[in-house]
Amino acid sequence: MDLEQKNNEEEKEITNPQESPEESVEETNAKAEELEVEKDQEEVQDVDAARQEEIEASEKEKPKTAGEPESEDVPEVEDEQPEVADGEGEAETLESMEQESDEETASAYYQRILNKIKETLESNDWGLIANEFSNLMLHIGEGPEPDKESKNILKEFEELRTDFEERKKAHYEELNKKREENLKKKKEILKQFADIINEENWTATKEVSRIKSNWERITQIPKDEIEPLNERFRSFLADFESHKVDRLVKKLQKEEENLTLKLLLLDKMDSLNAGNDKEDVDFESLSTEFDSLLFQWRKIGRVPNEKNQETWDRFNSAQDTFNEMRFKNDKEYRKKVEASLKKKKKLIAEAETLMDEESIAKAARRVNQLHKAWKKTGNLPQKDENELWEKFKAATDAFNDKKAENIDVLREQEQKNYDKKLELIEKAKELQDIEDFDKGHQSLQNLMSDWQKIGPVPRKKSSKVWKSFKETMDVFYQRRREHFKDRRGEEKKNLAAKKVILKKLEELASYEDLAKAVEEAKKLQAEFKDIGHVPIKTKNKIWKEYRKACDVIYERFRSSGSDLGMERKLISQGVEPANRKQVIKLQKEQNSLKKDISKLEAESIQYEEAKTYFKPTNKGNKLRDELQEKIEKTEKELEEKQSRLKDINKEVRTLMSGEEE
Numbered sequence: 058m059d060l061e062q063k064n065n066e067e068e069k070e071i072t073n074p075q076e077s078p079e080e081s082v083e084e085t086n087a088k089a090e091e092l093e094v095e096k097d098q099e100e101v102q103d104v105d106a107a108r109q110e111e112i113e114a115s116e117k118e119k120p121k122t123a124g125e126p127e128s129e130d131v132p133e134v135e136d137e138q139p140e141v142a143d144g145e146g147e148a149e150t151l152e153s154m155e156q157e158s159d160e161e162t163a164s165a166y167y168q169r170i171l172n173k174i175k176e177t178l179e180s181n182d183w184g185l186i187a188n189e190f191s192n193l194m195l196h197i198g199e200g201p202e203p204d205k206e207s208k209n210i211l212k213e214f215e216e217l218r219t220d221f222e223e224r225k226k227a228h229y230e231e232l233n234k235k236r237e238e239n240l241k242k243k244k245e246i247l248k249q250f251a252d253i254i255n256e257e258n259w260t261a262t263k264e265v266s267r268i269k270s271n272w273e274r275i276t277q278i279p280k281d282e283i284e285p286l287n288e289r290f291r292s293f294l295a296d297f298e299s300h301k302v303d304r305l306v307k308k309l310q311k312e313e314e315n316l317t318l319k320l321l322l323l324d325k326m327d328s329l330n331a332g333n334d335k336e337d338v339d340f341e342s343l344s345t346e347f348d349s350l351l352f353q354w355r356k357i358g359r360v361p362n363e364k365n366q367e368t369w370d371r372f373n374s375a376q377d378t379f380n381e382m383r384f385k386n387d388k389e390y391r392k393k394v395e396a397s398l399k400k401k402k403k404l405i406a407e408a409e410t411l412m413d414e415e416s417i418a419k420a421a422r423r424v425n426q427l428h429k430a431w432k433k434t435g436n437l438p439q440k441d442e443n444e445l446w447e448k449f450k451a452a453t454d455a456f457n458d459k460k461a462e463n464i465d466v467l468r469e470q471e472q473k474n475y476d477k478k479l480e481l482i483e484k485a486k487e488l489q490d491i492e493d494f495d496k497g498h499q500s501l502q503n504l505m506s507d508w509q510k511i512g513p514v515p516r517k518k519s520s521k522v523w524k525s526f527k528e529t530m531d532v533f534y535q536r537r538r539e540h541f542k543d544r545r546g547e548e549k550k551n552l553a554a555k556k557v558i559l560k561k562l563e564e565l566a567s568y569e570d571l572a573k574a575v576e577e578a579k580k581l582q583a584e585f586k587d588i589g590h591v592p593i594k595t596k597n598k599i600w601k602e603y604r605k606a607c608d609v610i611y612e613r614f615r616s617s618g619s620d621l622g623m624e625r626k627l628i629s630q631g632v633e634p635a636n637r638k639q640v641i642k643l644q645k646e647q648n649s650l651k652k653d654i655s656k657l658e659a660e661s662i663q664y665e666e667a668k669t670y671f672k673p674t675n676k677g678n679k680l681r682d683e684l685q686e687k688i689e690k691t692e693k694e695l696e697e698k699q700s701r702l703k704d705i706n707k708e709v710r711t712l713m714s715g716e717e718e
Contacts, residue, residue, distance in 0.1 A: 164206040170196055171214050178217065183225055190218055232277070240278045243286055246271055250293045259300040269294070309361070316360040319368050322350050326375035330382060340387040347379055380438040397435040401445050404431055408452035417463055418470040419512040424453050468515065475514040478522050481507060485529040494537045501530055552591040555599055558584055562606035566613070578610045643709045650702045657695040664688045 170193050177189040193214075203211060250268050253261050272290060326347070333343055360368055383390050408427050414420035431449060436442055460467055481504050488504075491497040514522055558581050565581075568574035591599055668684045 163201040163204050164210060166200050167203065167207045167210040171210050174214065174217060183228065186221060190221065236277050236279050239275045240282055242275055243272065243278060247289060254293055254296055259304045262301065265297055312359055312361045315357050316364055318357050319354065319360060322354050323371050323375060326350055330375060330378045333382065338386060340383050340390065344383065377438060377440065384438060393435060394437055397437055398441065400434045401431065405445065405449045405452060408449055411456040412459060416470055416512055417460055417467045418474060420456060421460055421467065422513045424456055471513055471515045474512045475518055475522060477511050478508060478514060478526065482526050482529055485526060489529065489532045494540055497533055498537065501533060548590050548592045551589045552595055552599065554588050555585060555591060559602055559606060566606060566609040574610050575614050578607060582607065643705050647702060647705045647709065650698050650705065654695060654698050654702065657691050657698065661688060661691045661695065664691065
């Protein structure tokens with residue numbers, strides 16, 4: 058079979074695949090690609106075989122010339138050219154190239170061949186390029202004897218051919234890889250479909266539609282996998298469709314049941330409204346009963362479409378009748394309705410002022426807030442609700458029309474707000490690395506307050522600019538958290554240290570040596586104060602316990618009547634606790650004696666000086682004698698006190714040394 062006939066038959070197979078009502082688009086595409094690959098390979102093999110036959114025939118007929126190497130023999134061009142897939146067009150090309158080869162040099166001949174293949178390579182048509190390479194290889198074999206320049210051209214031609222073969226191989230490898238990937242995807246889709254079938258999820262219509270769309274979008278898979286996968290998919294689809302019909306039948310039956318239930322509830326509502334239009338009716342109980350009917354109504358699903366509007370009209374009428382009756386006879390309900398009415402009228406009035414707002418950007422933000430507030434306000438009887446809603450909507454619509462007409466002004470205002478917020482971001486960045494965390498926190502809070510006062514920015518930039526501002530603040534607050542985290546660790550250590558001191562103070566409260574307890578307490582107090590901060594939650598508690606422990610120690614000491622200064626001095630001198638009180642008592646007496654001795658000595662000196670003013674006489678001198686008596690009395694008293702001071706000094710030394718006499 059020649060090449061043209063083979064190519065025509067293969068093209069016929071591609072354009073007219075096996076007709077089957079169940080064969081999908083992807084099967085046809087896959088078969089076409091398989092045939093195209095086989096076609097390219099077979100064409101190359103056939104052309105190579107034809108070329109080899111021509112060369113062998115030429116070698117037999119062509120006489121060898123002296124010195125001509127056998128390996129470089131080139132067969133002469135024969136009259137009959139092998140046919141290729143392009144038919145007559147390619148035959149004419151061969152004939153024209155043969156004619157031109159008689160009139161041009163070898164290098165020009167081969168250059169034309171090289172140019173031809175370069176032009177063909179730009180098409181990126183793998184079959185066309187492979188076929189062109191085969192045809193041009195025949196021309197090369199039938200061309201003139203290559204000279205030095207021609208050999209370089211042929212070398213470039215061969216490099217292009219090698220490169221093409223490598224790229225073609227890589228292309229089909231990639232194609233096969235893609236088919237394997239598609240196979241995995243289709244198997245995953247089948248798994249999803251199988252899960253729906255196995256779970257009997259017959260309401261998953263949208264999901265099945267998506268699965269079907271994804272399935273049809275994937276076309277190229279290995280040829281031998283096409284039919285089994287399609288068969289399984291069709292089976293799942295048929296199963297789902299059959300159950301979907303059953304579900305629709307059940308749905309229609311359910312809607313009829315829902316209609317019956319809703320009509321029953323409507324009859325109860327009408328009956329409730331009929332006999333309770335009185336002031337003495339317990340509307341609280343009646344409202345509970347009516348709300349129960351409303352709750353049941355909402356739980357019931359859809360009714361047939363042709364009955365839907367009729368049932369809703371009757372439901373709204375029953376609800377309006379009840380609300381009007383309650384408003385007329387229930388004072389508490391009337392107060393609530395009137396409060397809601399007042400709020401909604403206020404919202405309407407505020408919505409109407411939006412037209413006079415200078416900043417369209419701020420008004421645009423406010424209109425959204427008003428709509429949210431409207432939804433949160435309690436409902437009114439349907440008639441009043443509809444009437445007020447129309448007014449509110451008209452006011453907001455009027456502003457929206459104004460906004461649309463002044464869109465350029467709005468954009469300008471939003472841009473100014475955006476620029477202001479960028480400035481705040483820059484200020485926030487300056488505070489990121491501040492070490493004074495209290496000051497930084499306060500400054501950032503002020504920036505946040507300024508941020509909130511600025512109006513809206515362009516919608517597309519709103520999220521981005523806020524994110525930038527928040528991220529800037531987060532840098533500071535992350536550092537602040539880490540700082541306080543480290544400080545909290547340090548505060549916990551401080552708390553543990555203070556608890557140790559507190560325990561020691563509590564132990565001192567039971568010391569018998571009160572002065573020693575006070576002395577140790579003062580040291581512990583100094584240590585307590587040197588320790589840093591504790592966690593804020595425990596600060597007051599630990600301080601109260603500390604003050605209580607100290608107060609117990611000092612109160613016991615004060616109650617004992619001891620002299621703290623003298624006790625501390627004796628403690629430092631190593632006097633035993635049992636001797637300290639006696640030593641203090643003796644020292645106090647000692648100090649008193651010293652004062653008395655000093656005073657007596659001064660008096661004695663004065664008396665002696667005064668005595669010199671009186672001369673002795675035979676008759677005597679009464680005043681001089683009185684001075685002499687005072688001197689003698691003073692000296693005697695002085696001797697007694699000095700003697701007592703010596704005894705005290707001795708006793709004090711004995712007590713302080715801890716030795717017994």
